[in-house]
Amino acid sequence: MTDSTTVGVGASGARRESVRAALLEVEGLRVAFPTAAGVAFAVAGVTFVVHAGECLGIVGESGSGKSMTCRSILGLVPSPGAIVAGSIRWRGQELVGAGERRLRRIRGGEIGMVFQDPASALNPVYTIGAQLVETIVSHTEHGRARARAQAVELLGRVGIPSPRTRSHAYPHQLSGGMRQRAMIALAIACGPALILADEPTTNLDVTIQDQILHLLEDLRQEQEMAMILVSHDLGVVSHAADRVAVMYAGHIVEEAPTRDLFDHTHHPYTTGLMGALPSIRPGTVRDPLVPIDGQPPELDELPAGCPFQPRCAHRRDACATVDMVLEPAGKDHLTACPFVRAADGR
Amino acid sequence: MAAEPSASILVVEDLVKTFPVRRTAREVLQRRPRRALVAVDGVSLDVRRGEVLGVVGESGCGKTTLARCVVRLLDADSGSVRLAGTELLQLGREELRKARRRIQMIFQDPYTSLNPRRTVGDAIAEAALVHGTTTRANADAFVAETLALVGLGAATARRRPRELSGGQRQRVAIARALAVRPEVLIADEAVSALDVSIQAQVLNLLRLLTDELGLATIFIGHQLAVIAHVSDRVAIMYLGQIVEQGPTRAVFDNPQHPYTKGLLLAHPEPGAERRAREAAVTGDIPSPLDIPSGCRFRDRCPFAEERCKSEPPIIDFGDGHDARCVVLPFR
Numbered sequence: 001m002t003d004s005t006t007v008g009v010g011a012s013g014a015r016r017e018s019v020r021a022a023l024l025e026v027e028g029l030r031v032a033f034p035t036a037a038g039v040a041f042a043v044a045g046v047t048f049v050v051h052a053g054e055c056l057g058i059v060g061e062s063g064s065g066k067s068m069t070c071r072s073i074l075g076l077v078p079s080p081g082a083i084v085a086g087s088i089r090w091r092g093q094e095l096v097g098a099g100e101r102r103l104r105r106i107r108g109g110e111i112g113m114v115f116q117d118p119a120s121a122l123n124p125v126y127t128i129g130a131q132l133v134e135t136i137v138s139h140t141e142h143g144r145a146r147a148r149a150q151a152v153e154l155l156g157r158v159g160i161p162s163p164r165t166r167s168h169a170y171p172h173q174l175s176g177g178m179r180q181r182a183m184i185a186l187a188i189a190c191g192p193a194l195i196l197a198d199e200p201t202t203n204l205d206v207t208i209q210d211q212i213l214h215l216l217e218d219l220r221q222e223q224e225m226a227m228i229l230v231s232h233d234l235g236v237v238s239h240a241a242d243r244v245a246v247m248y249a250g251h252i253v254e255e256a257p258t259r260d261l262f263d264h265t266h267h268p269y270t271t272g273l274m275g276a277l278p279s280i281r282p283g284t285v286r287d288p289l290v291p292i293d294g295q296p297p298e299l300d301e302l303p304a305g306c307p308f309q310p311r312c313a314h315r316r317d318a319c320a321t322v323d324m325v326l327e328p329a330g331k332d333h334l335t336a337c338p339f340v341r342a343a344d345g346r
Numbered sequence: 347m348a349a350e351p352s353a354s355i356l357v358v359e360d361l362v363k364t365f366p367v368r369r370t371a372r373e374v375l376q377r378r379p380r381r382a383l384v385a386v387d388g389v390s391l392d393v394r395r396g397e398v399l400g401v402v403g404e405s406g407c408g409k410t411t412l413a414r415c416v417v418r419l420l421d422a423d424s425g426s427v428r429l430a431g432t433e434l435l436q437l438g439r440e441e442l443r444k445a446r447r448r449i450q451m452i453f454q455d456p457y458t459s460l461n462p463r464r465t466v467g468d469a470i471a472e473a474a475l476v477h478g479t480t481t482r483a484n485a486d487a488f489v490a491e492t493l494a495l496v497g498l499g500a501a502t503a504r505r506r507p508r509e510l511s512g513g514q515r516q517r518v519a520i521a522r523a524l525a526v527r528p529e530v531l532i533a534d535e536a537v538s539a540l541d542v543s544i545q546a547q548v549l550n551l552l553r554l555l556t557d558e559l560g561l562a563t564i565f566i567g568h569q570l571a572v573i574a575h576v577s578d579r580v581a582i583m584y585l586g587q588i589v590e591q592g593p594t595r596a597v598f599d600n601p602q603h604p605y606t607k608g609l610l611l612a613h614p615e616p617g618a619e620r621r622a623r624e625a626a627v628t629g630d631i632p633s634p635l636d637i638p639s640g641c642r643f644r645d646r647c648p649f650a651e652e653r654c655k656s657e658p659p660i661i662d663f664g665d666g667h668d669a670r671c672v673v674l675p676f677r
Contacts, residue, residue: 210625235616273543278575279571280574
């Protein structure tokens with residue numbers, strides 16, 4: 001892994017881009033939902049870059065905005081929610097406000113999608129083979145005969161045994177793990193440059209989760225795909241991602257290369273999350289966990305400034321005026337907490 | 347088993363539960379015999395006061411059916427469940443009702459196990475009044491005291507479930523279970539629906555209650571780290587059987603059964619070094635309708651041999667640590 005990550009690659013840095021091109025640039029993204037009390041920002045100003053071939057993990061608890069960020073990229077924010085500010089550039093082209101036809105071509109074509117629940121993402125009345133053929137035909141020039149052959153080949157690639165027979169199976173005839181493999185076959189059918197995986201292993205058993213994570217990693221290496229892996233499970237993210245963004249109440253509060261996030265944790269929320277995690281490592285059993293005080297916030301009742309302040313162990317008055325902007329706190333390491341940045345003197 | 351049965355308040359022996367499966371029209375016409383789904387297949391375990399026994403396994407391993415048979419929400423086919431010497435599986439209705447006070451269960455989703463129209467206080471008081479752990483005159487004080495046990499203020503008594511957060515609701519579910527002052531608590535995936543920061547609160551609470559009230563707790567789950575953290579002893583289940591059990595540290599630091607080893611390798615420990623090149627365990631979990639003969643794990647086991655087709659023996663590693671495997675003693 002090279003360390004030449006250039007945060008916020010500009011249009012001028014053309015030569016740099018050829019090495020580590022920014023595929024996806026999200027800047028100042030805000031997604032709003034009307035509520036009884038006014039407006040809630042499910043995504044409240046999120047900025048990040050995904051380079052070709054890398055895996056960015058987005059981790060957070062429920063309501064942190066991680067899935068909504070993911071959906072925004074695909075233009076799939078559910079009504080009455082809407083993107084109200086910011087920009088999403090795919091290979092330099094703006095996606096916010098793009099027409100449905102263009103989004104549809106990108107969705108499932110240049111960007112593949114894998115969701116938590118393949119049962120609801122797959123169409124129950126078509127065989128998985130038919131769904132693959134449909135995707136291939138609509139995104140490529142291939143004829144049906146060729147698409148059919150390709151569908152069987154894809155099912156084999158994702159590790160479905162006897163793919164020719166299984167291509168005639170309906171989603172409900174497959175186990176949860178096999179359904180997720182079929183979903184992955186759909187996602188990679190058109191050779192995407194980026195895969196959006198939203199909690200891809202959350203409903204799966206540990207041994208099956210392990211298989212799916214390996215499959216995604218192998219496919220990513222083979223086809224040099226980038227991936228955004230969204231998960232509530234810091235373990236899953238830390239094993240798959242090159243970089244991790246930690247989200248809380250609609251904001252990225254910390255972003256760092258995976259190893260560095262664990263070795264030099266900066267943001268008090270990340271620190272809290274790690275202290276609250278049980279572990280199977282020797283010597284940790286029976287030490288009480290350190291929970292994060294209080295409750296996760298209601299998005300329409302957030303305090304001014306940092307949304308984590310009511311639960312933060314290092315809370316101070318100035319927290320109410322903090323701008324939630326990611327600033328460097330070390331090499332390639334960004335955090336939204338100005339006080340930990342100052343305390344570390346970096 | 348190394349554990350003294352006399353010291354254990356709850357002893358389960360050789361519990362079996364099968365479910366009949368409806369035959370398809372074709373099977374009826376072909377006069378095929380009725381098939382049975384074997385959910386729990388000869389499970390033996392015990393828990394002592396002040397101890398948490400973790401039961402961990404993947405979906406379809408029978409852990410939830412096991413719990414439901416123990417509290418007799420389901421009737422086991424055979425076996426024995428003794429609570430402080432009393433055989434629960436033989437009890438008549440009235441005796442069973444009394445025995446139920448002594449074993450309580452909490453579930454994954456407190457939202458579905460709490461009545462949405464009832465206040466928290468009513469739910470707790472009702473359970474206590476039915477089982478005679480309080481009187482109507484003392485009910486308010488009793489409710490406040492029970493809520494205090496789970497770290498909630500007395501004001502919570504006037505709230506309804508929908509006004510509470512997920513973590514608070516699970517505390518209320520625990521409080522209601524404690525309202526009848528049980529001796530055994532069975533928690534089935536009790537923290538699985540909670541966010542990490544809240545999960546830690548509930549885990550600490552269950553541990554504290556077990557220690558301070560001398561409860562015997564069976565903690566059922568699928569999250570290895572959660573089980574490792576909260577349990578004194580663990581039982582690893584696979585397709586209806588316990589394949590390995592023992593003191594938590596012995597099992598997690600020195601796993602013996604190939605399935606346990608695979609599970610631990612498959613577990614993504616946050617911040618640990620990257621995973622191995624290959625998946626830890628290959629293949630799908632077999633259907634409980636189609637259980638392999640002999641060792642249940644042999645289809646997926648990297649060490650499987652011909653003799654695994656025969657029923658595996660239980661190998662004792664001392665200190666209550668044992669595993670069910672044919673190949674182990676020869677490796």
